[in-house]
Amino acid sequence: MFxxxxxxxxxxxxxxxxxxxxxxxxWLVGFVCLTAGPIVASMYFSLTDFNxxxxxxxxxxxxxxxxxxxxxxxxxxxxxxLTYVFTSVPLKLTFALLVAMLLNRALAGIGVYRAIYYLPSxxxxxxxxxxxxxxxxxxxGVVNDVLLWFGVDGPSWISNPDYALSTIVMLAVxxxxxxxxxxxxGLKQIPRELYDAASIDGAGAWQQFWRVTLPLLTPIILFxxxxxxxxxxxxxxxxxxxxxxxxxxxxxxxxxxxYLYEEGxxxxxxxxxxxxxxxxxxxxxxxxAVTFITSRYWVHYGDQ
Numbered sequence: 388m389f390x391x392x393x394x395x396x397x398x399x400x401x402x403x404x405x406x407x408x409x410x411x412x413x414w415l416v417g418f419v420c421l422t423a424g425p426i427v428a429s430m431y432f433s434l435t436d437f438n439x440x441x442x443x444x445x446x447x448x449x450x451x452x453x454x455x456x457x458x459x460x461x462x463x464x465x466x467x468x469l470t471y472v473f474t475s476v477p478l479k480l481t482f483a484l485l486v487a488m489l490l491n492r493a494l495a496g497i498g499v500y501r502a503i504y505y506l507p508s509x510x511x512x513x514x515x516x517x518x519x520x521x522x523x524x525x526x527x528g529v530v531n532d533v534l535l536w537f538g539v540d541g542p543s544w545i546s547n548p549d550y551a552l553s554t555i556v557m558l559a560v561x562x563x564x565x566x567x568x569x570x571x572x573g574l575k576q577i578p579r580e581l582y583d584a585a586s587i588d589g590a591g592a593w594q595q596f597w598r599v600t601l602p603l604l605t606p607i608i609l610f611x612x613x614x615x616x617x618x619x620x621x622x623x624x625x626x627x628x629x630x631x632x633x634x635x636x637x638x639x640x641x642x643x644x645x646y647l648y649e650e651g652x653x654x655x656x657x658x659x660x661x662x663x664x665x666x667x668x669x670x671x672x673x674x675x676a677v678t679f680i681t682s683r684y685w686v687h688y689g690d691q
Contacts, residue, residue: 433661443658450662461663463638464646471552471642472619475559480611483563484604487570517558517628521545524554545629548639555625555640566611573607574600605686613678620671623648643667 408415433450435443454461523529526543534541544550577600585595623644626634634641634649647667651660 429661429664432658433665435658437658437661438655439657440655446658450659451666454659454662454666460638460641461646464634464641464643467552467634467639467641468620468622468643471556471559471622472616475556476612476615476619478556479560479563479615480566480608482560483567483611484570484608486563487567487574488600490567490571491574514624514628517625520554520558520625521629546636548635548637551629551636551639555622555629558625559619559622566615569611570604570607573604577603602687606688609678609682609686613675616674616678617671620667620674 432443434445434447436446436449437443524544525531526541526546528544530544531541542550544554581599581603582595585599590598621644622642626640626642626645627648630636630640630645632645632649634645643663644667647660647663650656650663
């Protein structure tokens with residue numbers, strides 16, 4: 388009797404697993420065909436000379452050697468991207484925290500203000516906004532029109548290599564809405580009693596920020612830092628639109644991803660572009676790992 392019961396349970400469990408796999412099958416097919424497959428293929432192509440139209444020719448690590456030691460334009464693209472990341476991300480997070488603290492105040496209609504401040508994050512990465520940004524910073528754009536009111540003849544910001552990258556950094560900072568909302572959620576989790584106790588001890592607003600707010604927000608800062616840093620390394624649309632896809636002037640806006648796109652889809656050096664993609668994976672992974680390793684010295688959790 389017990390044997391029959393056990394035997395009856397096995398087919399039922401098998402059918403349950405089969406039903407589960409059937410429900411998972413759309414995701415599994417998509418993962419294999421659209422994610423895992425292209426990842427494996429790009430790894431192979433990075434070791435080949437491949438132009439999309441002929442059979443790949445295996446060349447070993449020649450693509451990696453070339454981009455690391457023989458391609459000065461690659462080093463330019465890497466330098467521009469690192470400058471962008473280490474400039475835009477701290478400015479963006481600082482501005483986002485400032486706005487979040489303002490939005491954390493009890494004001495009439497504060498929900499409307501929060502929606503308005505979040506709007507740039509929904510629009511900032513679009514082609515339309517990048518085109519608008521280009522118009523704003525053109526020689527006859529809005530910025531120079533405002534400067535003329537003060538008697539200043541401004542430069543053509545996007546055509547001058549000294550200023551072109553700065554305009555893209557400002558566009559990135561303008562997209563502060565998403566990290567600001569995350570900071571706002573973190574601010575609302577800080578107990579009011581801590582501020583009351585600090586006030587009783589004689590701490591002013593500035594001391595409360597440094598002694599209470601900032602330490603308790605460090606886990607949120609870590610999350611925003613990692614996410615925004617990864618996104619900044621992969622930035623493409625602003626550089627492509629503002630420079631007309633050239634990375635100019637004088638390669639001052641030649642982002643890593645733009646150069647990768649140019650090598651892969653303009654010059655059809657797909658093997659070389661695949662090698663660039665894998666080096667970028669390594670750079671992002673290293674930067675993320677270093678951030679997490681160093682976080683033990685500045686991130687404070689509730690149980691510490």
